[in-house]
Amino acid sequence: MSKKSRTKSSKTPSGSSTAKKKTLATRPSTPAKSAKTPRTPASKSIGTLAKPGSHRAESKQLNSSKSAPPPAKAKSGLAEGQKAPAFRLPRDGGDVVTLADYAGQKLVLFFYPRADTPGCTREAIDFTRLAGAFAAAGTAVLGVSADPLKAQEKFRDKHSLGIPLLSDETHQMLEAYGAWGEKSMYGKSFLGILRTTILVGADGRLARIWRNVRVDGHADEVLEAARSL
Numbered sequence: 001m002s003k004k005s006r007t008k009s010s011k012t013p014s015g016s017s018t019a020k021k022k023t024l025a026t027r028p029s030t031p032a033k034s035a036k037t038p039r040t041p042a043s044k045s046i047g048t049l050a051k052p053g054s055h056r057a058e059s060k061q062l063n064s065s066k067s068a069p070p071p072a073k074a075k076s077g078l079a080e081g082q083k084a085p086a087f088r089l090p091r092d093g094g095d096v097v098t099l100a101d102y103a104g105q106k107l108v109l110f111f112y113p114r115a116d117t118p119g120c121t122r123e124a125i126d127f128t129r130l131a132g133a134f135a136a137a138g139t140a141v142l143g144v145s146a147d148p149l150k151a152q153e154k155f156r157d158k159h160s161l162g163i164p165l166l167s168d169e170t171h172q173m174l175e176a177y178g179a180w181g182e183k184s185m186y187g188k189s190f191l192g193i194l195r196t197t198i199l200v201g202a203d204g205r206l207a208r209i210w211r212n213v214r215v216d217g218h219a220d221e222v223l224e225a226a227r228s229l
Contacts, residue, residue, distance in 0.1 A: 119215050133223055
């Protein structure tokens with residue numbers, strides 16, 4: 001064997017040991033990468049958890065704003081001098097009443113929030129007390145609320161009311177005459193009947209409109225207005 005071949009053969013084992021050293025040197029890099037691997041999802045998971053938290057905070061604000069929206073006010077657009085809106089409603093006793101039934105005569109429509117409550121009771125009693133005077137002035141009087149007929153009849157019998165009581169459970173007439181809208185009580189807003197009185201002239205037009213009526217002395221004031229027409 002020549003000296004050159006011996007030199008090559010002696011380099012071969014040393015080369016293999018060098019390869020082994022390189023292999024061993026590369027092994028620690030593998031766990032280093034694996035150590036970094038858990039960090040990435042950990043940081044992502046924190047970000048993922050933070051987002052739902054912010055969404056929940058926003059949704060609560062939106063929900064709170066949507067849960068109690070301000071009620072819309074009724075818009076009738078009625079004004080004195082305009083033609084009275086037609087209506088057709090059941091009354092206590094089971095009959096049906098229409099605006100056409102009172103053509104050619106004056107008509108008072110008083111809208112009250114609820115049968116047999118203190119203010120509504122005083123108002124209905126006052127109009128009953130003056131029923132004869134209204135008739136002498138050529139004026140009919142009708143009470144209107146959203147109470148069902150049974151409640152209206154109970155109200156009539158309990159206080160011996162002599163005024164026909166109409167039931168508008170669908171609020172169609174109430175809205176047409178602007179007697180349905182936003183009210184407030186104990187800091188809360190809601191939709192309900194606005195105490196309103198309308199005086200319709202013999203020509204079928206609105207002669208007087210009273211909004212936010214105060215019960216005491218109101219029936220007498222309406223009677224004077226009816227006499228002046």
